Structure formats: C-alpha cells, structure tokens
Amino acid sequence: MTMLPKSDIEILSQYIDDENGYYRLRVGRRVHYLTISSGVFDDDTMCRPYLLIPKLPDLPDSPWTTMVISRDKNGSLTSTTSTDPLPEIQTTWHELRVDVLKLERTRRFRSGVHEVQYNGAPAIAKIACFQWDIARIERESWAYSIMARHHNQHPNESPIAPNFLGHLTENGRTMGFLLQKVNGEPACIDDLANCEALLRRLHRLGLIHGDVNRYNFLVDRISGSSIRLVDFEHAEELDEGLARAELLSLPVELAEETGRGATVIL
Template identity: 40%
Template sequence: MTHADLVTSTLDMEVFSMDVDTLHPNVEESLYRLRVGSQVKYITIEPGTFPSDFLPFPMDLLPLLPHLPPGNWVEARVARDSNGNPTAQPTNTTLPEVREQWHFNRVDALSLPLVQIMTPRVRVVQYASRPVVAKITRFDFEIPRMERETAAYRAIKGCGVGPEFLGHIVEGDRVIGFLIEQLHGRPAGPEDLQGCRDVLQRLHELNIIHGDPNKHNFVVASDGTVTLIDFENAMLCRSAEQKDEELATLPAQLSETTGRGGVALTHLAY
C-alpha cells in the first residue's frame, strides 16, 4: 500500500493524499484526495483505467486524468467508457464526517500552512502564529478511529493527561480532523516509569484505557512532566482488572528497543 500527502501538483491541481494498493493494482480501487482550484475533491480510479505503475506516482498520473467537470461536486469516479477513453463521473453521494463534535472552534483545512509532514494523516501546521499538530481523516474508512480519539480528548479535557485540543478541522461543511498543541520533549524510558504510571492512572480514573501505551505515546518534557498522546485505541473501561493489566505492561513498554510506534508518533515529541 502506498500513501502520500501533498506529493505533487500540476497547473491548479494538487494531490494531498492517496491510498493505492500496489500489490493488487488491477483488483483494488485507488483513492486520491486532491485540491482542484480552491476546492477539495475525492477521486476514485477504477482498476485497469491507467497503467498500474503510474498510480503511486502523482507526477505521472495527474497528466493522464480526464477533464474534471466544473461545479461543487466533491467525489467522482474515473473509469474508461465504452470507447476506451478515461472519463470522470461525479457521484451524488454525501461524504461522511466525524460526528464527534464538541469544541467551539472550527478551522478550515485549507487555511493551515504546512510546516512538516509526519505521517499520511498527521502534519505540523501553522495556526494562530505558532506550529501545532493537525490530524485528519483522509478517507471514510479512517473516520471510526478519528471519532474514538476525538471523544477521548473531550473526556480528558482539563485533566492534565494529554495535549490541549484546539479545535475541529473542517473541509467544506465536514469535520475531518482536529488540531492539538505541539508538545516538546522525548519518548519515555525505564527511568520515567513513575511519571508514566501517574498519567496513565489519571486516564484510568476517567474510566478510559489507552489501548497502546508504548514508550513513544508518553512525551517527557524537560521538567519531567509526562503527557500521553495518540488516543486512537482508547476505550471506555470500568474494569479494574483491565486497567491493572494495562499498567502492568509499562515496564516492558518503556524498555522496548525495537522502535515500535516511534515512526508514527514522535510528531508530538520533537
């Protein structure tokens, strides 16, 4: 599977994200999230429409796209017609959004200047004259994780557990993600066991288990303060046994040396 964010542009078209199955290009659809002018569009390319080796490379693919019809449509399918020519047909579907909406602030996705891309869904952006972290859903299958994490931020607000939640990110009328403060520090190690236990127990007191307490999900500030990040796997839980089981994994998690979790999550730590 190949992912990309803000990979290339041609004329007034820019690829923000893509999801391409490079192992099965003639079977699976390829998904693209584009900026076309001042609008964001979603394109689904049906298998066999273009040579498979072009699909992961927007610089090669964009010139092959057929003319995109004007209008305020959001999603279109690209396929070959009865004459063998690629065509783009807008669909009438309404794209789903993140339904967990609780913060008063809403920020347009296109108003956030890029500072750094960290993962396909996470980037550092400029907001209110400072760098912050933006996390989005690129495609609809990512929405459940975003809803779970957004709900977790609502539950921990003001409890000193995670970074400050700054608002929802919108694309048109849809909520597609959120902004949080950028933390500065380092991943936790064995020497930070007590601080990690303390913050994880504060989360448990809210009847929430984290679900992935790896060392990179604990950010240790220069003063020793430990903050939890990445609540995609967080779940409501009243079971004392499950909470104790999660706490019991901490010594092994903090001694981990394989780097598990580090590539995707250090965006908040540095």
C-alpha cells in the first residue's frame, strides 16, 4: 500500500487532555484525524507538531477518516484506521459550499475561528475542529438561518448579525461556515440603549443569544455606530424568562472591564 509522505503533513488543529492527544491534519487536499493515547510519546512531542510528525507511523494513502495510535505490550507503535464517516452539520440552508482548505488563513482568533481571504476580501471562517465541536456549530448555523430568513423578508431592516456567506466543507462534509468580516469594537455602557434595542430585535425573531458579554456586540463607530451581534453558539429558542434575564444583564455586561469573553488574537 502506498503511504503518505510525511513532508506533506500539516497539523491544522490539536487538543490534548490527560488521556489522549487529538489531531486534525492535512495531507495534500484531504484531512484526517488522529487520536494518540497519552504516554505514546513524551509531552513535548505530543504538543509540538514539528516533533510529532516525524515520529508518526506510516499513514496509508487511502480515504480513511480516523486513526488511533497506541503502543502494544512490547512498546511498539500500533495503529488502527477507520473509514467511518464523520458527523457533519445538518442545518445546511445556504446554497453556497466552500472547501475550507481553499481559503487562505490570515489570522487566528481562537481554535476553529480564523480570518481568511474569500473573493479578495477578509471573511471569518468558523469550523468544528473536532467531533465535540459539531453541536455548537450546528446551533450557530441554525440561528443564522432564522436571522437570514427574516432579513430576506425584510431587506430594508439593518442586519442583526454579520452576513452568512456560506457553509464550509472538508472532504465533502459540512463542518463550518463563512461570515462577512465586521469591523468594530466591543460595546460599552454608553451603547446600552442600542444594544438593548438590537437584543430585543433578536428576541422578536424567537431567539435567545445566550452569551451577551460586551465582546459579542461589535460597534462600528466610523460608520455611524452600527452594531452587530456575533457568536451564537449558545443560542436557544425564545423563553420569556431567559429573554428578560438577558436584557437585565446588559448593564453589568457592558460595564465589565476584566476582558471576560474577549477574543485572543494569535
């Protein structure tokens, strides 16, 4: 069987806990997922792609999806591959699909969130790096579908959130989405009235945001203080009690100065 050249391997995402290291890696135009048991390699190797890649076992040049790497009782590396399909986003309402590997990443905000170049302009790519991220991306895609449907019906109203540009795919499966990049700064207590009005508009659509920290309101002061809401990972269907609590929390959230909820740019 032909093996994949290690010189072509790029680790796109990694997450390491006490039991396993999880890796999302690109080889050519395909993406594969590795799980490596704790103790297979030393901690430095598990954390540093340039140390890990040379020590990986040979990776078959075939359409496998996942590989589990461990050591047998004699200490030799063993690996098991699977071709089982990976979970994907089911709320696929937009007509556009974009291969995530074709986007040029220009900035990393946090795991699974990058600024990219799309059609010659900056955009925001948000993806499920691993299987446990699928649920939050699913929820956010659902929330955007509701806002997009409302905006299509009422095109003269200002948008509540950035424009949803399309779904992102990897090996053909939907695992993220692409957003318009909105320039702005976090809201402050002086923006309370405008933030409250925007949040009430969201509630009228039947949605709870779920995380109304000041960094999830982006204020564009250059173009007349327009505001957009972002990060709908905790969105829910409307509950009147939760809606009231969300509105009541705004003064404290907008006055918050500790940086809780802020994006760390890497």
